[in-house]
Amino acid sequence: MTVSLAAAAPWAARAQTTPVFVLNSLDANVSVIDPVAWKEIKRIPTGKEPHHLYLTPDEKSLIIANALGDSLTFIDPRTAEVQRTVRGIPDPYQLRFSPDMKWLVIAGNRLNHIDLYRWDGKDLTLAKRIASSKTPSHVWIDSKSTTAYLSMQDSDELVAVDLPTQTLKWRVKTGATPADVFGTADDRHLLLALTGGNGVEVYDVTGKEPRRTKIIATGDGAHAFRAAGDKRHVYVSNRVANTISKIDLQALEAVASYPAPGGPDCMDVSADGRLILVTSRWARKLSVIDTQTRQVIRQVKVGKSPHGVWTLDHAPR
Numbered sequence: 001m002t003v004s005l006a007a008a009a010p011w012a013a014r015a016q017t018t019p020v021f022v023l024n025s026l027d028a029n030v031s032v033i034d035p036v037a038w039k040e041i042k043r044i045p046t047g048k049e050p051h052h053l054y055l056t057p058d059e060k061s062l063i064i065a066n067a068l069g070d071s072l073t074f075i076d077p078r079t080a081e082v083q084r085t086v087r088g089i090p091d092p093y094q095l096r097f098s099p100d101m102k103w104l105v106i107a108g109n110r111l112n113h114i115d116l117y118r119w120d121g122k123d124l125t126l127a128k129r130i131a132s133s134k135t136p137s138h139v140w141i142d143s144k145s146t147t148a149y150l151s152m153q154d155s156d157e158l159v160a161v162d163l164p165t166q167t168l169k170w171r172v173k174t175g176a177t178p179a180d181v182f183g184t185a186d187d188r189h190l191l192l193a194l195t196g197g198n199g200v201e202v203y204d205v206t207g208k209e210p211r212r213t214k215i216i217a218t219g220d221g222a223h224a225f226r227a228a229g230d231k232r233h234v235y236v237s238n239r240v241a242n243t244i245s246k247i248d249l250q251a252l253e254a255v256a257s258y259p260a261p262g263g264p265d266c267m268d269v270s271a272d273g274r275l276i277l278v279t280s281r282w283a284r285k286l287s288v289i290d291t292q293t294r295q296v297i298r299q300v301k302v303g304k305s306p307h308g309v310w311t312l313d314h315a316p317r
Contacts, residue, residue: 018312019080020268021062022279022286023050024303030064030073031302032080033286035311038298044082047071051109052094052266053308057101058121062310065092067109077312086124090115094138098145103127103163105148107136114150114159116166128166133157138224140181140190149190149205151178158192158203158210172210175201182225182234184249189213191247193222193236200236202252218245218254226267226276229315237264237278244276244289258294260287266308269315279306 019041020033030044047069054063056074061083064073070090074083093109097119104117104124114132117124134154141148147169148161156176160169176196183190183205190210192201200216219238222245226235234247237260244264246256258276262283267276276289280299286309288298 018078020277020286020309020311021053021075021077021080022302022306023053023064023308024305025049025051025307026304028066028069029303030075031286031300031306033300033302035313038288038300040300040302042080043303044073044075044080046073047085051307053310054095054097055310055312057097057119059312063095064308065089065095065106067091067093077310089124093136096139096141096148098141098148098163099143100145103141103145103148105139105141105150105161105163107139107150108132109135109137109153112136114148114161116148116161116163130161130166130168132159133171137178138180140183142183142187143185144187147205149181149183151181151192153177153179153195156196158190160205160210170209172203172212175215179222180224180236182227185231189249189252191216191225191234191236193218193225195221195223195239197222198238198241200247214252216247216252216254218247219243219257223264224266226269227315227317229269229271229273229317231316235267235269235276237267239263239265239281244278256294258289258291259296260289261296262287265306268309268311271313271315273315277309277311279309281305281307 022031047066049068061074062077072086091108091111094107106115114130133152137153159171175194190203203210219241221240244258262280265281286300
């Protein structure tokens with residue numbers, strides 16, 4: 001079911017005041033979307049293959065990681081104006097700041113390395129480059145800012161990096177083609193999406209070595225996570241199944257499913273939790289899903305192979 005623009009606009013006018021950004025990986029640009037009219041208003045050129053993005057700790061810049069362009073593009077998250085480009089960052093695929101805002105961890109997807117950068121509030125300084133297994137994919141950092149967890153997409157592994165010493169702590173074999181990683185608030189469990197499988201692995205990471213405790217069935221091609229904003233649930237996109245699953249982080253079970261056409265990938269969630277914004281990777285669209293009706297209510301045309309999506313007016317992460 002698709003609602004009219006008139007039906008969609010009241011929500012947007014009430015809850016959304018800043019642009020929605022969608023990374024078009026194969027077009028080397030970013031679509032800027034007006035969340036009231038739900039239309040693309042401009043495209044911003046970036047380096048080659050922008051895949052993921054992250055907000056700076058001061059919330060003044062959105063960092064676009066251009067993997068094949070070996071650069072970072074800084075954009076104002078409120079005005080969508082380019083602020084600067086930082087070059088000489090080899091293969092920035094996926095990135096994440098530590099909760100204490102002192103580290104920026106970058107997964108080098110094609111060059112098989114993990115880069116640990118120190119952040120002084122303005123500039124990045126490379127502290128350590130760690131050779132990894134095949135195709136580092138996604139990053140999660142614990143609440144204490146001591147451990148970074150990364151999936152190794154093509155060697156089917158999960159690794160842990162000790163940030164204070166910048167060394168590998170452990171590595172463990174996983175299911176097929178692990179992608180995104182998500183940790184529970186108490187740092188006890190780690191969720192790992194299996195793009196080559198049909199679910200999410202759960203690891204207990206409280207001991208010296210990780211221990212897989214269960215697999216949560218979600219759907220074929222489980223890929224990317226996004227917190228629902230209620231401190232209890234997380235969404236995971238199932239790229240092959242064309243669905244999004246909602247996982248209860250207390251029960252560690254899937255409790256709901258939503259249709260998500262066109263190869264759902266990265267997601268963001270509206271500030272009130274009502275809408276899921278998800279990139280439809282194979283359809284060149286941003287899809288908007290109503291979490292109450294569990295229906296797609298809007299699709300916006302964007303560029304080739306849309307990947308990361310983000311807006312400043314989002315639910316708590």
